[in-house]
Amino acid sequence: FFFPLEDMLAVIKPDTQHKGIISEIRGRGFTISRLKDTVLSREMAEEFYREHRDKPFFSQLINHGLFLRSGPCTMMVLTKDNMLEEWRASMGPTDPSEARQAAPGSLRACFAKEILETAVHGSSNTQHTHQKIQFLFRDISTESATSPAYLYI
């Protein structure tokens, strides 16, 4: 199983797609090399956010107004130099009200509603990127990878 080292897994959460966020992401210099719409089941949402399963807000995160499962999530493999830092800076702080204060141009300042409806997700490190891409893009293949640097896992 191969994929480019610089890739990262990003997600546009439900109810955000129609607002032109994809062209906004491209406009910020991110290359979208894979894109797939997926409606998450509860089991998939729990697996997706498994790192947070011991947090007090885990149940809310999965169940809040069925938000995460209320429509398709757009799963994307993004590429850019200095990817992790660039994407986190583009997303802005987790809490959208903080984002609107501290990073008014960020995606969450522009598109997110509240802390449980944060519009976008990004894998927080390389290991999570690998796990999430495997989980969501099981069909990805060596031939389809585009970057010269690959990791074999």
Ligand SMILES: Nc1ncnc2c1ncn2[C@@H]1O[C@H](COP(=O)(O)OP(=O)(O)OP(=O)(O)O)[C@@H](O)[C@H]1O
């Ligand atoms: N204190 C909190 N109360 C309620 N929900 C929270 C809280 N902190 C985080 N969350 C929710 O859990 C998700 C994951 O939290 P995390 O700390 O990983 O933030 P993030 O890395 O900015 O967001 P994401 O993982 O979605 O990219 C957030 O998108 C948010 O919806």
